[in-house]
Amino acid sequence: MIMIKLVTGGAACAVPGSSSSSNPLGALANSLLGSSSKTQERLNELPGTAVTGPSTSLYSGGDNQLSTLPGFENEEQELRHPDAQASEFLRGFRGADHGGFADAWNEIQRPQVPPHGPALRGGPLPYTEFDKVYENGFQSLPQPILDGPPGMVLSNFLHSFMRSSSTGVPFGPAMLPALGLSERDKLCIRDRSSIMARHFFADKSEEFINAQVNTLLHSLDIDSDFRAKGPIPGRYPELEEYWNESQGAIQPVVHNPANGWINEFSQQKSLHNDPEAWVNMFEQQHGAKGWASEFQQEQSQMTSMNQINSANMAAMEQTRMLAHTLSQNNNPKFQNSKFLQFVSKMSRGELIVDDNQIKPAGVSSSVGWAEEYQQQHKGAPTSWVNEFAQNELSHGTNGWAKEFSAERELHGSVDDQWVQEFSKLNVNDWAEEFGHQVGEGVSGESSEWLDGYNEYLNEQQAVKQRSNSSRGVYVFSDMNPYVGRPDPLKEGQELFRKGLLSEAVLALEAEVIKNPENAEGWRLLGITHAENDDDQQAIASMMRAHEVDPTNLEVLLALGVSHTNELEQAEALKYLYGWLQHHPKYGTLAPPEQSASLFFADVAGLFNEAARLSPDDADVHIVLGVLYNLSREFDSAIKSFQSALKLKPRDYSLWNKLGATQANSVQSADALLAYQQALDLKPNYVRAWANMGISFANQGLYEDSIRYYVRALAMNPKADNAWQYLRISLSCASRNDMLEACDSRNLDVLQREFPL
């Protein structure tokens, strides 16, 4: 072979009897062909070095090319003449300016980015951020005194956070003593503070809000997102990183790193309540066999690389030196010569030598990659496997199996229910439909049916939860920090006045737990729920208020409005009639015996009479407006609300009522103006935000509607209607990629994707 002749000749002639490193060519030859016995042995030990298949034949073509290159022949001849020519040749190399070869050299020297690079670098970042905050903590300006028992410290601290909102000064972080907060507490504080912050800073930008919340959370040693939540870098950082990454899209909140995996799983479980779903989810993300095959690929690549690696290490080292020497020369002949290209390729590991044959390595950077990988892992690729196995064992298999069986037991009843439901179906109809479907060749729907089934299971679960909260029964939030406060009603009123609706709900709940007979507490709670766009809870609390004080006019009106919103005509009519009955001025108009059988026309007639009696009573106009909404006489309703607004121009809920009526009668443009008025008067009026979303959606402007729904949900994540509407808008706007975030109620993702 030419190559052998070239190199052996070169070695023998240029520097006879020497294989020292001073002669790069000779050294190369030694390490390549094993004139050094040590290398030879090593090469022999490795029978598996061959890169198989096409690469061999590929190179044999290249080999021919090399030999037929005219320039190459010349070099060969030149090298055959030892003394004068060869040394001149080498001198020529050295006298060169480096320009043309510098690039090649740089390329060789450029550190290769390991494939795990980004993942590894992602790790420490949150900590540096944390350090920054930590340092700031010492410099930050006067803070409230944070001493005393943990409970006091915490509440003082949270209050200082709230105070910061009124001054508008960014909230400074503070150092706190260890508070011993449980994971659950932390989670609770995290969720509530981010909701509250959205209420506080309804007029501020999203970044500002996030910064505030993060500051608060850092000070409390609560991680604001799951990345920062990551464990102290453990033994398997990459593995965990990878896992988190792959799971992040599904459920980014990991509470406790050690139990992360199991938590993920159980959250997943409760969300989807169906083993299939989990499998689907996984497969969706990784492809059916994706993960396994990826692993196998990597594994096999590793083994082959590993073997090739040690054999070629020495050769590469040598060629690097050779390339360096060559690069000193700028003789154009050499710059373009195949030989130089060959050597530099060799030094970069693109070509490898095996059994006296030269072959291109599979991937240009794969050797480098393998090398990096090995350095990172200090040796065997099997360690990765071991780590994985350990990890799996430590909190994997058993937990998973247990989880699964527990789940089965819990929901076994669901399956039975399903069977019952199924048997209720008219089987003939179904068969007929099926025949139809097959006949029409509608295929591909079957998966939809499967989805339907899965969703059905989910719904069963949801229904079960909701059955506790069946109509008219008030559902209290758990973990209410206002329970036990001396005067939660006052706090609730204060919070409501400030517009912190979700927070006011908690304070008022604490009040009605303390004083279940407090009609004012229930009433304000109901109003708050209505403004927070939750009519079910509003009705439930208003009914309690009504029980305590059946003649309260505001309660009666609120109940009328909420039932109207829920399209419940008869109930709405009953309460609105009650309003008239109990009104000190118009009570005489409404004979009590009539309340048994109410007809819309009669009630409307009575109210019109009342309006004639005192045209300056805004409330009568409001009730009339609601009544006309009930009968879908929207034009009359709009007129009534407009008359009321002349008397009460600063009533934000009245502006919203006008807007909603206009929207329902397809005057969306006017509606948007009215909602804007309402929001100017009360920036965190969740109902108006949600209504704006509805108006955009009804005009077919789905992208816009999504932003408003998300905004409303950020202020009150419990607004179920808005979630359902958001889902519809997402699928109408062809944003199916976000459906999962919607289904898992992941507001972080949604807010990032749809800022307002």
Next chain:
Amino acid sequence: MANSTLKSAALLDQMKLHLSSDAGKDLVKKIGLVYQLNIAPKKIGFEEEIYVVDLKKGEVTKGPYEGKPDATFSFKDEDFIKIASGKMNPQMAFMRGAMKIKGSISAAQKFTPDIFPKPSKL
């Protein structure tokens, strides 16, 4: 329709108005099918009120369709509201027996919550 006590009647009234808007006209263009809805206050098949949502002409009318609708649905008042507001998936409703379908399945597949307007809240 104002004399109906069904919740669905309220929604269908709004639907009628909605179909006259631009978004409604797009709907007619996109779907172009006729649906007949048999809505029962308490139990499917009893005391049904029949409405026709004609997405060919862009109309909502009370009373049975003259001719053959592309699909006919039967459900309870409450379930229809759930479907139209996105609380319940139509496929699921069908599987639970909460909705019965006659006619073409492919037409029925286009009967989704997004064809109904969402009521705004006072």
